[in-house]
Amino acid sequence: MLFAFDDAQCRSLAETHGTPCFAYSGEAATEQFTALRAVLPSRVRLAYAVKANPHPGLLARFAALGASFDCASIGELERVEALKLPPGRTFFAGPGKRETELLRALVMGVRVQAEGFEDLARLDAMADREVAVNLRVHPAFDIDEGNRIIGGSGPSAFGVDEEEVPALLQKAAQLRHVRIRGLHVFAASNQRDAAKLRTIHGAVLNLAKHLHEAHGMTFEQIDLGGGLGVPYAPDEAPLDLRTFGQGLSGLLAEHAWFTDELILEPGRFLAGPCGTYLARVVRIKESRGTRFAILEGGINHLIRPLLTGQPFPVRAVGKGHGTLSYTLAGPLCTSLDRLGEVRLPELAPGDLLAFGTTGAYGLNEGMTHFLSHPVPPEVWVE
Structure with missing residues (x-):
């Protein structure tokens, strides 16, 4: 679906609200969410990536449908906080989290996606209780080759380089309150090929298995990031949702060692x-x-x-x-x-x-x- 409104609706919106303007269809947002949710295994959680569009109407609609939320700034945290959700439905990512943002996340009970030891140490100094976090890892392999948004296996401002994880775990073991209980790997960007997504997600789960077996990491959550694509032209095929859902089910069956929660962070797919x-x-x-x-x-x-x-x-x-x-x-x-x-x-x-x-x-x-x-x-x- 390239256009949410027909010509008559577009003319009416332009006459009523003036131009230029943006219009968002609640019905289309619901259709995207429910179609994706219907094909996913029950232990896959959908966390809407607020960076795609933080409009209050979208956030309220997705919240009512059961979404969690992936935030990347204090402004996004505040917009989600206004929804008055129960604890456990918000994640906080981003490579440059300030102390004030981390403190706000701690007070809100938000699950932090730690980008490095700095995030862990600052949270530990602020906390007065045990705090579970997810660790973002930058893989040594190219997970979405040639994608300029994700980047390749070279230097990255995001996450902990895979080869640096053992040393980080040794340091993290000395922290009083913070415990690494999840893995975060941002897997793809605007990818409409279900088979390629299965390969990418399989590589992330293989990485998680290696970290679990070689370094004793335990995972309550494995966050595959976002990356579900949408067509921008009539000749572009949409993501085959049924095949995508089957792919995730197959991967969970292959990785029987992991029995907890997978997380997806679609933004473009849900809101676009x-x-x-x-x-x-x-x-x-x-x-x-x-x-x-x-x-x-x-x-x-x-x-x-x-x-x-x-x-x-x-x-x-x-x-x-x-x-x-x-x-x-x-x-x-x-x-x-x-x-x-x-x-x-x-x-x-x-x-x-x-x-x-x-x-x-x-x-x-x-x-x-x-x-x-x-x-x-x-x-x-x-």
């Missing part, structure tokens, strides 16, 4: 398909053989095409399909402000464009404050 960004054409310009459509918003709202080279799907509302080539440009004073090259019907100033799959890594990732353009509204649609 529920969002649509609406913006109007301001002007059309032809320059040395290139036809530009200059829009009300650009990378200040949708920076993802610049970061990844992957444009969001787009259509001209009420105009059907077209064959004219356009370079979509935004209003910012930089030639980097491009949203992709697309084929659309002939456009004119005032035409409404709808960008699909913008429920994840949309407004919250944009260069919102550059040039001080107004921040577009975010509309929750039931």
Whole structure:
């Protein structure tokens, strides 16, 4: 599903709320969550990655459906804290946790994903009781080859290098309160191949087995991270959920030594398909053989095409399909402000464009404050 709203809904939203704006479908969010939950083994926990989209409507919807939450800043922790969830449904990750953030996580009863000994030592100094944490490990193997978001097996700012784990465990054994009781490996990013995900997750479980057998680590939780992908173009196949679920079931059967909880942290998969960004054409310009459509918003709202080279799907509302080539440009004073090259019907100033799959890594990732353009509204649609 590339677009959460049809043309009539897009026109109504634009007339009611103005443009540019983001709209999120509660129905689409529910469908994504329930479809994924239905194929997973019962001991797989879904923890929504708040970084994908922290909109209160999304958080409340996923919480009501039983989600846990993966946070990466004190701001995200505060948004989840406002949901008033019972303890044990929030995780706190990130490579640069400040002492104030760790203290807040400790007070909230949040499960910390420790990135190194610094996290462990600071928590230990603050705690007055036993605290279980998960240790993020940076594997010595390339778990999602060529993925620039995850990175390879070279140097990384994330986690503890696999070869450094034995030395860290020796130091951690001297701590008074903190106990390592879980493993965290961020496994993939925007991966739609169920077979490849099975291979990646199998490698993580093999790593966990090695750490368990060679170094005596015990795991209440193994966190596979996020990485479940969604299509951004009509010719891209969606993730085969049934095959994905079967893959996880098979891996759990193969790893009978591990009897506790697996965790997945989907963000894009759950939130992406529920969002649509609406913006109007301001002007059309032809320059040395290139036809530009200059829009009300650009990378200040949708920076993802610049970061990844992957444009969001787009259509001209009420105009059907077209064959004219356009370079979509935004209003910012930089030639980097491009949203992709697309084929659309002939456009004119005032035409409404709808960008699909913008429920994840949309407004919250944009260069919102550059040039001080107004921040577009975010509309929750039931």
